[in-house]
């Protein structure tokens with residue numbers, strides 16, 4: 001760490017990488033020291049927006065020549081493993097965007113190397129930093145609903161962006177569409193219901209609007225069984241308009257209903273609300289801070305500064321990231337086979353280790 005604070009590098013200056021760069025710029029105690037883009041055009045845009053950062057078109061050169069504390073990786077999903085491994089091998093802490101990998105073997109390589117090198121590996125499930133989705137979690141933990149028995153995490157939105165070179169619509173590069181956005185909801189569901197034990201099984205359905213691309217699934221719904229009989233419903237449609245997300249959690253005593261709406265996922269002007277039934281009365285529950293993925297991204301960078309400077313725990317660690325990848329892969333297997341997938345069996349067969 002230099003005297004001026006932490007030195008962060010960024011790899012990937014696309015649609016979401018630009019927001020990461022901005023979040024780093026907004027955060028006290030950290031400097032965006034270097035950026036690696038791929039094309040000359042993206043590198044020029046990075047240099048223009050961040051003239052004080054050293055800009056590269058080869059991330060390896062950046063890792064070899066610049067002294068960095070943490071590198072933030074925001075590239076198409078099929079590159080997470082290759083680039084994440086290179087960052088850790090270079091001895092830098094890593095913030096890796098979701099999905100942690102497109103296979104469990106990739107997640108395990110990253111976990112192993114981070115452990116060997118004693119480096120932090122944070123996964124970009126920024127919803128965990130949200131004042132709204134986080135308030136639901138703290139109310140559950142405080143016993144507001146009693147023992148949680150049911151969670152619905154649902155999104156209705158417009159279609160995914162193509163991504164640079166159309167990677168998001170290429171199954172080889174995206175992995176599957178569950179790894180794109182429903183992965184956040186599996187992470188939330190496990191966060192909310194995890195007190196009942198880890199997920200035990202998943203069954204899912206999906207379909208596509210494009211007859212010639214059945215693998216690009218616009219509609220997706222899954223049921224996840226947790227210990228103690230609790231279960232979650234994760235559901236998403238990409239065939240809708242704007243961006244509307246709902247969480248409903250009910251338990252033996254009460255209920256919570258959170259909702260977030262915006263013209264786009266990245267609006268800074270959303271509407272959101274949290275209502276609860278505490279077993280006696282229905283109430284509006286105040287949410288202290290504005291919420292949305294742009295705000296959470298800033299909080300995620302601030303959280304990392306706190307982790308590195310004050311040795312605090314990560315909001316979402318590599319085991320959590322691996323779990324959410326596993327749930328997505330198990331759900332895709334259920335879609336493809338038409339069968340319920342037992343997570344412990346899947347974990348041993350595909351992940352080469354039991355769930356606990």
Ligand SMILES: NC(=O)C1=CN([C@@H]2O[C@H](COP(=O)(O)OP(=O)(O)OC[C@H]3O[C@@H](n4cnc5c(N)ncnc54)[C@H](OP(=O)(O)O)[C@@H]3O)[C@@H](O)[C@H]2O)C=CC1
Pocket residue numbers: 011012013014015016017036037038039040042059074075076077079097098099124125126161162163164165167180293
């Ligand atoms: N947590 C969240 O809420 C979100 C997470 N994401 C995740 O972030 C990642 C990026 O998504 P997004 O920004 O939308 O995708 P984009 O396609 O918009 O951007 C990807 C960028 O990566 C760059 N890139 C590709 N290869 C390399 C390389 N070898 N070195 C440096 N840069 C490279 C591309 O460069 P070029 O421009 O030159 O082609 C492009 O600018 C994905 O994994 C996605 O899942 C995305 C949105 C939200």
Ligand SMILES: O=C1CO[C@H](CO)[C@@H](O)[C@@H]1O
Pocket residue numbers: 159160161180181184265293
């Ligand atoms: O949260 C998200 C917003 O949407 C993107 C797709 O358009 C996803 O990549 C991402 O995870």
